[in-house]
Amino acid sequence: MSQPVKLFIPGPVEVSAKTFAAMTAPMIGHRGNDFKALYEGIMPGLKTLFGTQQPVLLSTSSAWGIMEGAVRNLVKKGVLNCMCGAFSDKWYDVSKRCGKRAEPLQVDWGEPIDPAEVDRKLATGRFDAVTLIHNETSTGVMSPLAEISDVVRKYPEVAFIVDTVSSFSALPIAMDQLGIDLMLTGSQKALALPPGLSLFACSDKAYRRAAELSDRGYYFDLLEFKKNAEQFMTPSTPAIPQIYALRSKLEDIFQEGLEARYQRHRETNALVHRWVESNGFEFFAREGFRSVTLTCVRNNRGIDVAAFVKRLRQEHGFQIDGGYGKIKGYTFRISNMGDETSASMEPLLEAMNAVLRR
Ligand SMILES: Cc1ncc(COP(=O)(O)O)c(C=O)c1O
Structure with a gap:
């Protein structure tokens, strides 16, 4: 590696x-x-x-x-x-x-x-x-x-x-x-x-x-x-x-506190949602029923998801998921669960912007 x-x-x-x-x-x-x-x-x-x-x-x-x-x-x-x-x-x-x-x-x-x-x-x-x-x-x-x-x-x-x-x-x-x-x-x-x-x-x-x-x-x-x-x-x-x-x-x-933990997940999730919307993508999940721990992005822009995922990994060292099972390539998934904070997720979102721009 x-x-x-x-x-x-x-x-x-x-x-x-x-x-x-x-x-x-x-x-x-x-x-x-x-x-x-x-x-x-x-x-x-x-x-x-x-x-x-x-x-x-x-x-x-x-x-x-x-x-x-x-x-x-x-x-x-x-x-x-x-x-x-x-x-x-x-x-x-x-x-x-x-x-x-x-x-x-x-x-x-x-x-x-x-x-x-x-x-x-x-x-x-x-x-x-x-x-x-x-x-x-x-x-x-x-x-x-x-x-x-x-x-x-x-x-x-x-x-x-x-x-x-x-x-x-x-x-x-x-x-x-x-x-x-x-x-x-x-x-x-x-x-x-x-x-x-x-x-x-x-x-x-x-x-x-x-x-x-x-x-x-x-x-x-x-x-x-x-x-x-x-x-x-x-x-x-x-x-x-x-x-x-x-x-x-x-x-x-x-130590963090349960409410703070739940709030942190809502915030990091909202950050990813804003990225999706500002980049002209859509959500795969129906509104009102979207996960707070991950975002499944619909590839309505028709990008080459496999290449996007590969370049993010090779050029920026971030691994996202290129879609699961029958929706592989039609979607990609970004997790915000665990220890992530807004600060720790920003570099990923910037890297995704950089890869999409080129
Ligand atoms: C919602 C859900 N249930 C069950 C599983 C299966 O978990 P495991 O592969 O750890 O047995 C997964 C795995 O990603 C999952 O996301």
Whole structure:
């Protein structure tokens, strides 16, 4: 690599030197008091971030592990997969691969999930679980979580499974208040940790449902996680350096203050939005439903996206994303999640101007 490249892709994002340094703390055994103290020490902060009274569980896997585990543990009758982009579409495929009866609620990419449609589907009585991706990273769409949770609440037998992978900690998401039964996130998005750890929490209803299912497997068995978390342990050997990094990041988050953190994400996001508008581009996501952590730009100017991305990287050392899946090249994505500030994002926007001008 000729020069260090700074990441502005929607995960993994840039990891701070402080976080990396935290990962080098001495290794400890995961069944001993040192680990229990580590996990117990971060639990209150994690509960605050999740907006839950439930234990927050740590899985040494990427988010897909818990996304698959959620389906295996919580779907008995049938699952409604809300689909509005690459990751939410894939969850339908994964549900079927787990041998579950799954039905899509598909909207066009760029559109959010409509609460009224969720209501119509759940009213059929065919489902006891629903999956929703709050912030669809491929399209930059943020679906209306509060309105959808109001709908799901009307159906007590339905387990509400919510992926907050690319929105968690960038805006408030109060799991218990929203009636979410399983909420999950990953480490490499707004938390700005290296990839490889996922975090999740479950409601009592989720644990009761899991107990009714016999083929939960082991690695992602919710009841194993719960039993172990009661002793501040994990079912299997966890990625301890990642958990050191998480401890360090929680210090940063609470030092900054949650409101300041949310405000910073709104500001950096608005900065990117202004860049989009002032350069004659459009947004891929419908107005009113745009992510605060990334911007999916519609390539209405017909630029050569691959060349644009390549030159930004080679000439300026910034990595943005050239579009995901079927909208690659028709869109490009710029992340503002993690530790970014207006000051740290300005050089990227200037570099994008410079590349576009030539
Ligand atoms: C919203 C969302 N959900 C799930 C995933 C899958 O995460 P992972 O690849 O870390 O398992 C991603 C990855 O980008 C994502 O953006």
